[in-house]
Amino acid sequence: MKTTLLLGAGLLLPLAAAQAADAAIPATPDQIAALHLDWIDSSADPARDFFQFANGSWLKSNPIPAAYSSWGVDQILSQQNQDFIHELLQSAAQDSAAAPGSEERKIGDFYASGMDEDAIEKAGAAPLAPELRRIEALQQRVDLTAELAHLQMIGVDALFGIGQMQDFKDSTKVIGVAMQGGLGLPDRDYYLKADAKFAKIRAAYLQHLGRSFALLGDSPATAAREARTVMTLETRLARASMPVEEQRDPHAIYHPMNRDALHQAAPAIDWLGYFQAVGHPELQQINLAMPQFFAAASKEMLNAPLADWRVYLRWHLVEAYSQYLSRAFVDESFRLTQVLRGNKELLPRWRRVANAEDHALGFAVGHLYVQKKFPPEAKQQVLDILHGIRAALKQDIAGLPWMSEATRAKALDKLALIEERIGYPDAWRDYGALAVDRSPYALNMMRANAFENSRELDKIGKPVDRNDWDMTPQEVNAYYDPSMNNINFPAGILQPPYFDPKATLAVNYGAIGAVIGHEITHGFDDEGSQFDGHGNLVNWWTEVDTKRFQSGVDCIADQFSQYTVDGGLHVKGKLVTGEAIADLGGLLLALRAFEASPGAAGAPVIGGYTPQQQLFISYGHSWADVYRPELARELATANPHPLPIFRVNGTLANIAAFQQAFKVPQDSPLARKDACVIW
Ligand SMILES: [Zn+2]
Structure with missing residues (x-):
């Protein structure tokens, strides 16, 4: 073997x-x-x-x-x-007879909201306004944990991630797991390696950060300063991140800790408040997959100015949602994609929406797909x-x-x-608890992210779902x-x-x-x-x-x-x-x-x-x-x-x-x- x-x-x-x-x-x-x-x-x-x-x-x-x-x-x-699915999406969007709350209605409404370019254009960054206000309102360090939790639940890569896993040592149990995250570039090497191409990418990333803040309405000087703030903080996090090849060792990423141990490992995180904010106040222990990273993150939470954290969180919010906003945001997001992956032009809108729908309602779409596409x-x-x-x-x-x-x-x-x-x-x-409508596209995506993250976390403590x-x-x-x-x-x-x-x-x-x-x-x-x-x-x-x-x-x-x-x-x-x-x-x-x-x-x-x-x-x-x-x-x-x-x-x-x-x-x-x- x-x-x-x-x-x-x-x-x-x-x-x-x-x-x-x-x-x-x-x-x-x-x-x-x-x-x-x-x-x-x-x-x-x-x-x-x-x-x-x-x-x-x-x-x-x-x-x-x-x-x-x-x-x-x-x-x-x-x-x-996807061409085949395209037809399913289009006919669902046109089917006015689909019952409210039915999967077909949700599939159609999601697609329609993503294709409504006029409404998306008109809204600009408005769909993010409530989230931006929340971040702006963050004036006390003690509230940082709850805001991180909130942003993570709506799909923002804010400092670290939370999820569930089968306990490596007892596969009948589902436990919570927290993992390192919070980098805007694909890997720690992009921040840390001297090689000329990585250096060029870093310079392009800094520009991209500045333009993203400018799109949110900041002056050029402020935007440039904010870009450097994000870069500095992310570079520190990158240094503390576990290299990807080390993560392949299951022992290296398995550190179950109770609340006391979590507090010792990352004292700046208010763990009880955190568990409450992600909807699971009952959690007594989780796997802290990368303790070194969390120690460093905790240090930053204590030491970096709160204003820097607000800048950092605004960036990761806009990073997560640019592609569902107006053209200026989509284009700016794509400029970074070009640097990182070499694409020459954007995908047609309908393919971008179909990709998003695969994340949001992938199994509802898949249900329709296999009925027509998978012969026994x-x-x-x-x-x-x-x-x-x-x-x-x-x-x-x-x-x-x-x-x-x-x-x-x-x-x-x-x-x-x-x-x-x-x-x-x-x-x-079962997508019953997910609300989808034809209103702002970005908000459909936000609810879909929250739904999926809750669905995952709700597995903790329950028997393993082998289905x-x-x-x-x-x-x-x-x-x-x-x-x-x-x-x-x-x-x-x-x-x-x-x-x-x-x-x-x-x-x-x-x-x-x-x-x-x-x-x-x-x-x-x-x-x-x-x-x-x-x-x-x-x-x-x-x-x-x-x-x-x-x-x-x-x-x-x-x-x-x-x-x-x-x-x-x-x-x-x-x-x-x-x-x-x-x-x-x-x-x-x-x-x-x-x-x-x-x-x-x-x-x-x-x-x-x-x-x-x-x-x-x-x-x-x-x-x-x-x-x-x-x-x-x-x-x-x-x-x-x-x-x-x-x-x-x-x-x-x-x-x-x-x-x-x-x-x-x-x-x-x-x-x-x-x-x-x-x-
Ligand atoms: Zn493989």
């Missing part, structure tokens, strides 16, 4: 299926079409740059549209889902692939030569307990949850090119099969493997097995640390190990499950490509996706997912079966000498 990444050789895969292909029946036109041979760049050498080989022609004819910061098959599918047959075929992959992993764990019997038994237990969820929740989310999903049905994505020990595949991703009922098995295993394998492998990556089958953070590994596994993790971290983006910025190897392990394990599982499937013998050759080659091409296609350099920088700095090009070439460089299938020479970067071997 987990695996390990033992160095060296081993684990060559049999070529039986490729040989059987000689006797295969010919492919159907649908099967041929589903392999997308026209995406291939035949001038590229698959043995040197497989990403370019698999996707070069596609990339050439699919440049990143001006309104996007990345573009790929996932975005195109998301866009198609699709679910069965995906389940067949999933079960093939589970079986492959079971066999793999059973046969791992390096794993002790004690660890093996626990790993098999955990695998057996992984819950699989496909498509959408069994019961739909809730972290992703909406229409999302093109998938996830593993270590505390739930479940794998989740929303309906949105169960479509071409990830899953195509008309494609060959090899093509489906290379795409959705590798996605499924990826999520299952997360249960056994360097983070997931610290949780047992019941979702508890307990060590079920023998010491020797842990060491072997860790050497594999280190191998992956070293490999990915060598990759760079945006003019030499190095990928953080330790940040991406979980995802890179899941990619490697996932693709190997997909390959093994395919080879063990009844359809493998006699699978057709297409365009001269054997079934194994088709599987790898399909995997490459599933990552046809490019990023603007600005976004690549953000990803490399703050996101645990490597860039798609590394997810293809970096993963394949560790796979002997790929090297055999494409006759990769020893000196190629796709044939690592000390390959990291997982599983």
Whole structure:
């Protein structure tokens, strides 16, 4: 399971299926079409740059549209889902017969309020006026805690965040958790690193802050001073923030504290008042995820002038709500997006509103979506692939030569307990308590944020809701949850090119099969493997097995640390190990499950490509996706997912079966000498 990444050789895969292909029946036109041979760049050498080989022609004819910061098959599918949803939103907005309070009415009213550009323009910053007055009225330090709580509940990133989680050590319990936050730039590195590009971004951010205060009516001199105030305070918070790669260690972010301990850790926060202000005065203890950050935040709450706090809070209010206000605010917000992500123009308004609605009413929209968009047959075929992959992993764990019997038994237990969820929740989310109307758009969003935050916090102290999903049905994505020990595949991703009922098995295993394998492998990556089958953070590994596994993790971290983006910025190897392990394990599982499937013998050759080659091409296609350099920088700095090009070439460089299938020479970067071997 987990695996390990033992160095060296081993684990060559049999070529039986490729040989059987000689006797295969010919492919159907649908099967041929589903392999997308026209995406291939035949001038590229698959043995040197497989990403370019698999996707070069596609990339050439699919440049990143001006309104996007990345573009790929996932975005195109998301866009198609959204085009479909667009019609649902429009007809809901026009349906005057929908009962007041019904979900359809809320969906329609939200959309109508977001599309009413005239009303939004006329209102300017007025929808924020009551909140701005509250901040202005903050004249005593003792009231700061309650104002932070209030702003956090309406979706403002005010200093830190509050939420709920399953207790790492007792997954049957739901506890509260407070996390570091309050930075306007994407990560602490943006404030602290000397590199010239980060320095340039800081200068642009300072300008953006000044213009934002000017939009709120402050004089240029005042606005410039306020911008520096925010920058100074956020830089101090950045310094105290836990680096993102350290947050991957569950022990590092698990510090349950009772009220006394919370007071000791962050005395400036009036914790009882805080719990009251977020609607949960009964809370006796929470997980203070990053104690060092809270100590520093508390110090600032005591020492920074209250006037500075008012400036800081005004900024984060406007940061959260600019995109729902008039054009001047939208444009200013977008200027920062351009700096951070490289987008050239705004998305059309209706797409921005549909995105907002995904946050506000995502499961109500998803309910309508799956009624029309998710055929039950699709679910069965995906389940067949999933079960093939589970079986492959079971066999793999059973046969791992390096794993002790004690660890093996626990790993098999955990695998057996992984819950699989496909498509959408069994019961739909209740939006009854959320008020939506056609009045100011920003206020619909504010109520939606408050509703969602209350919904989350109301889980604390109650039995775990195993029906809730972290992703909406229409999302093109998938996830593993270590505390739930479940794998989740929303309906949105169960479509071409990830899953195509008309494609060959090899093509489906290379795409959705590798996605499924990826999520299952997360249960056994360097983070997931610290949780047992019941979702508890307990060590079920023998010491020797842990060491072997860790050497594999280190191998992956070293490999990915060598990759760079945006003019030499190095990928953080330790940040991406979980995802890179899941990619490697996932693709190997997909390959093994395919080879063990009844359809493998006699699978057709297409365009001269054997079934194994088709599987790898399909995997490459599933990552046809490019990023603007600005976004690549953000990803490399703050996101645990490597860039798609590394997810293809970096993963394949560790796979002997790929090297055999494409006759990769020893000196190629796709044939690592000390390959990291997982599983
Ligand atoms: Zn993942």
